[in-house]
Amino acid sequence: MLICKQILKVQKCFLKFHPIHTWTKPEGFDTKIKVYNCITRNKEPLVIRDKHLITWYTCGPTVYDSSHIGHASCYVKLDIIQKILQNYFKYNLITVMNITDIDDKIIRRAIQMKKTYKDVAKMYEKEFFEDLKSLGIAKPNIILRVTDNMDIIIDFIKQLESNGQTYMAKDNSVYFSVENDNYGKLVNINEGTKQQTKKGVKKNDMDFVLWKESKEGEPYWNSPWGSGRPGWHIECSALASHVLGSNIDIHAGGMDLKFPHHENEEAQSCSYHKTEQWVNYWIHIGHLHLKNSEKMSKSLKNTVSIQEMLQEVKTEVFRLACAMSHYKSGMEYSKELLETSQNVYQVYKNLIISCNDYINGHLKATINNDVLLKVLGDSYSSVHNALCDDFDTPSVIRTLNELVSVTNSMLHTTTSSNNQIGLSSVAAVSNFLSGILTLFGVDFDERTTRSSENFIEVMNILNDFRQDVRLIGIEKKDKDILKLCDNIREQLKENNIVVRDYTKTSSWSR
Ligand SMILES: [Zn+2]
Incomplete structure (x- = not known):
């Protein structure tokens, strides 16, 4: 027995994660919220530099095609976290997003569609924001298009060049050298891995392009390195730095962006700003996949468009399904998921209707005011603790379900007398439930839900x-x-x- 325990202890010791790179807790105001940190692989206190303000950058889309429900779940989950920070914790959140409106995929698409790259980008950008709107996602405060900000990107690369961080390869493109850099903090890459070089134009396999020489017939911009266009990673570093500066509170995107995209963004920006830490907190959203399949992607031809999905379910039902899984977790899109979410949605809606009926005297019931207020009080603290614990929305839903169940059983205990003792507690439950659901973008306001459909x-x-x-x-x-x-x-x-x-x-x- 003792030996077993010792073996377990030794195993635990080996399994413990040892970060190679360090994360520095920022100085400032402790929000008392804990957020998962991919560098320490722990939940860390969210400390913001300004007591009231949080700066937030999200990697935006490359506008070459329609968005699918994989994108929808990512942006909905980010929107839920933003609404929690803004409307529950009352922070002034500044949100910034880029639009990649020049890229190989856009150029290929333009050739296929016999359109200009500008027309293709414009068309899909418009569609992207229409999709966000139909999903109830708030538009970012500041949106920056790559082609509108080419000077800023070129200046950024110039600075990296003068810091000795770049080289021109045989293909006439400019690369970022990871060798002079504290590279690999997001995915814990060590020096040994970095030194595994491959054949090709790059000095190190992990080096990445900053400025790409344009091929004949392709759109180009003039630069000190010849005519070309920027690499994808540099766009986010340059645009985010332009608006938010040398230190950003939160930077977010899908889990697939963690490496290499975010790793590269951090490396470039740390070099540019001559700092050890550009982003204080990275938030990565788990993938949505179809049942029995891997990630949803255009290349796998297993996508469902946002509009196709919205023909099946209301926005609120999809958003509730997103809140039912943790933002970091993967999400399985299936008929069962939508049915479960639809049922939960209906239970919440019915409860709010029953509360109103009781308050207006249409429903006769015996409410135990003290018990209901006690359950409600417990729900406040459970929900608060869950939101502070890495935005644990599935726990919030579980708490709401318990509250709804207790309230429902009181409201549906048949009685002939209607003494209306619990009016205030029933109103308080209804207010609390709809208030929390509004954070998830699930609105039960009768005027909004009824307005168009019926x-x-x-x-x-x-x-x-x-x-x-x-x-x-x-x-x-x-x-x-x-x-x-x-x-x-x-x-x-x-x-x-x-x-x-x-x-x-x-x-x-x-
Ligand atoms: Zn990005």
Whole structure:
């Protein structure tokens, strides 16, 4: 037994992660939120430099094709974290995103479509922001296109060159040399791995292009290294540094961007700003994949477009499905997932309706005010702790489910008397539930949920009913019925609905 324990101890010791590179806890204000840190592989306190302000950079899309639900889940999960920081913790969040509007893929696509690269980029950028809007994702405060900021990118490379961090290879392209750099902190690369060079134009296999010589017929920009265009990694470093400077609180993107993209961004920016740490916190979102398959990607031809998905489920249901899995975890997209999310959504919606019915006296129930307030109090702290613990939204959902279950059982205990003792606690539960769900972008405000989908149908039903009643009133010369019809018409008018009465029919318009 003792030997077993010792073996376990030794194994644990070997399994313990030993970071080669260091992460420095920033100086500033401790938010009391803990965030997973890929450098220390631990949850670390989120310390921000300004007590009220958080700077946030997200890697934006390369606009060469339609976005799919893999992108949707990534941007929804990031949007949920941003809403938590802004609307729950009340930080002033400055969000910045780049748009890669020149790239090999865009050029290839332009040739296929017999369009200019500019038209292709413009078309897919427009579609990208329309998709974000239909997913309820807030637009970044600042959006920077690569082609609008070529001077900034060229100046950035010039600085790296004067820092002795670059070289021109035989292919007339400029590369970043990882050898002079503390490279590999995000994925814990050691010197030995770095020295494994390969044949080719690069000095080290891990070196990456900063400025690429353009081929004949391709779009190009003039630079000290000849006509060409920037590499992908340098765009984010230059644009993010331009807006947010030499130190950024949070930098986010999909898990696939961690290496090499984010690693390269950090290396370039640390060299440029002559600092050891450019980004204080990296947030990486787990992939969405289809059931029984790997990551969803265009090259694997297993994508589902955002619009296709939104024909199956409402935005709120998809967002709830995203909140049900932790941002770091992978997410399996399946019929079962959407059904589960749809059920949870319906349970929340029904509870809010029942709460309103109880408050308005339509539902008779016996509420134990003290018990409900106690459960609600426990829910406040559970939700708060979960949000502080690396934005643990699945735990939040579990807490909400328990609260909903207790409230539901009280609201649906049949009783003939309605003493309405628990009015305030029922209202408090309803407020709390809808408030937390709003953080996830799941809105139950009746005016918003009803506004477009059923409005016309409901108005047609009302109009037809009023028309029939009015005809009876006319036939029977019943002044009371006709007066009621006039009243409804006036009330609708106050709500910007105009009803027109003809001899035997009525119509309505907004
Ligand atoms: Zn980036």
